Each structure stands twice: as C-alpha cells, then as structure tokens.
C-alpha cells in the first residue's frame with residue numbers, strides 16, 4: 244500500500260538531530276518559555292518574513308487568541324461579522340464563534356478552493372470587521388487583492404496559514420501578508436512537530452504582546468494579570484524539534500512540488516480534474532506548498548475504491564462542510580452549492596515528501612486506469 248502520509252519515515256530522516264535536540268532540552272532543566280522557544284520564534288518569524296512570532300499550544304489557539312487579542316485591543320467586539328470561506332476546515336470557524344463573533348460564510352473560487360476578491364467584496368456589510376483568509380491545501384489566497392479590499396473597507400485580515408508554511412506569492416510568504424497569521428504544527432502539517440504546537444506571526448508589536456499575555460494567563464509580568472487569559476504555550480521540547488524540521492522545510496516543499504508537477508503532467512484522465520491545469524505556469528506550481536494534492540471527480544467514491552484496490556491510500560478533505568455539521572445546526576438549512584459540490588467531489592492523492600518516484604508513477608498509473616466501468 245502506498246501510504247497517504249508516512250510520518251514515521253519523514254521523521255526518521257532527521258532522527259539523530261531530533262534526538263540531539265530532545266536531549267538538549269531534557270538536560271537543560273528548563274521546559275517552558277526558554278531559549279528554544281525564543282530561538283524558534285525568531286527563526287520562524289524570519290522564515291515567514293514577519294517581525295514577530297508568538298508560539299502557542301496549537302493552530303486552533305493561534306487563530307482564537309489572535310481574534311481575542313483584537314477584541315482586548317478594542318478592534319473587534321462581539322457580533323462583529325467575520326468573512327470566512329464556507330469550505331474551510333472547521334477550525335477557522337471555531338476560532339470565530341469561540342470569540343462570539345459572527346462568521347459570514349462565503350463560497351470559494353471553485354478552481355483554487357480559496358476566497359476570491361469578488362465574492363468577498365459582495366459579502367461586506369457595515370458590520371463586517373475582519374476576513375479570515377484560509378490558504379487551503381497549501382495554496383495561498385489572492386492576498387494583494389484581499390488586502391486592498393480590506394484597506395478600502397477598514398477590515399482586519401487574519402491568514403489561516405495552518406496548511407501553507409512556505410507558500411508564497413511573488414516571493415512573499417504566507418504569514419507575512421495579513422495583519423496576523425495563525426500556523427499549526429500538528430504532526431501531519433508541512434512543518435510538523437512531534438505533538439501539538441502552533442504560532443502566530445504578525446508585524447504588529449502591540450498585537451504580539453497582547454497574544455503573548457493572553458496565552459500566559461493574561462500576564463506580561465509574573466503574578467500580574469492584565470486579562471482573563473488562558474494557558475496556551477509552545478513548549479521547549481516541541482520548539483527544539485521544530486527548529487530541526489524548519490531547516491528541511493524548503494527541501495520537503497520542493498519535493499512536494501516535484502510530485503505535483505509529475506501528477507499534473509502524468510495524470511491524463513477526463514474523469515479526474517486536477518488542482519492546477521496542465522498549462523499552469525511554473526510560478527504557480529512553485530508558490531503552492533502542496534500540503535494536499537486535491538483532485539476532483541464527479542465519481543469520487545468510485546475513484547477512492549479504485550485507488551484503494553490499486554494499493555493507493557487516498558483521503559477526503561473534507562467529507563462534511565461546516566454548515567452541514569451538527570455543531571452548527573442553525574446553518575444546516577442554508578445552501579452553499581459550490582462548497583457542497585467540492586465536498587462531494589474532492590479526493591486527496593498521496594503527496595508525501597518521502598514518496599519514491601516509483602510510488603508517484605504507480606499513483607499516476609492507477610489514476611489513468613480509472614474508467615467509467617470502474
């Protein structure tokens with residue numbers, strides 16, 4: 244079986260360095276808020292091209308604490324409307340509702356799975372105060388257009404960059420476009436820890452300070468509490484392991500892009516729509532971090548079964564859209580046709596950086612063997 248994502252093999256490549264990093268933390272006697280976190284925050288901010296990075300416990304809390312900090316700073320208040328793509332992973336929306344803000348679900352651009360400037364503009368009302376731009380599957384949203392729209396309308400922009408470490412437009416990376424960005428280092432993400440971890444990047448010093456305090460009991464100075472905060476910290480162990488893996492992120496992304504190029508050229512089947520057309524420029528391929536390689540098919544379930552039989556493990560991201568979830572039952576009667584079609588048609592092919600060329604070829608052949616009779 245070609246596995247979907249073989250984390251064991253991915254991390255085994257760096258085993259010696261990971262063990263050395265873990266040993267350094269164990270032997271230091273210092274496990275929370277120390278030099279490893281500080282160093283990782285500096286290194287990741289520099290990697291993204293942003294001024295500040297604040298390590299937090301996970302990606303969801305990176306998003307929650309950013310919106311919460313804007314509330315504490317008086318930039319957002321309860322019931323303000325926040326635009327978010329209707330087809331996103333549920334975490335983007337949980338961050339909004341957790342803060343008692345009002346998500347306004349907007350249909351994505353069908354070809355990129357991301358927000359498009361036109362539909363976003365059409366969703367703006369006098370109550371709109373922010374946009375959550377999700378870089379879904381590793382492809383960065385049209386950030387220059389969205390930022391222009393936000394500037395014109397006085398809106399805050401938070402990137403949900405949980406799937407887009409290293410994705411870029413014109414060389415400018417995810418995490419450096421919005422007023423803030425939330426990252427996840429969940430083990431399966433492109434930059435994955437060996438446990439839970441997350442971070443916020445921003446150029447705004449006051450925002451950085453507020454998030455830092457909120458994630459540390461609302462405290463900037465020990466035993467003095469400015470806010471009713473939470474405990475959401477990146478720990479020294481995960482930071483040390485992430486520093487090792489950050490050094491290999493670009494090489495892994497290049498391998499993902501290589502596999503994507505092979506799929507773009509090799510998969511020739513009218514029943515399978517690829518995420519980037521055959522005539523896409525090299526630039527677009529190189530700007531996409533390919534966290535997932537998501538194809539579409541009107542015969543998705545049959546394609547899944549066919550590939551399973553051919554020993555190719557695929558997954559569906561995501562089977563149920565947020566507005567059809569029990570958790571948001573008040574939206575269950577609303578219709579988002581593009582989002583619903585996407586959820587019925589998407590299938591993620593394996594795109595692990597440790598796949599061999601032979602395995603890539605096997606996936607291509609299995610896709611090309613899929614026929615109407617399957």
Ligand SMILES: *Cc1c(COP(=O)(O)O)cnc(C)c1O
Nearest residue numbers: 301302303332334335405427429
């Ligand atoms: C993974 C993910 C998150 C949440 O990250 P966690 O670290 O799992 O909390 C948020 N948004 C998107 C788009 C994600 O893919």
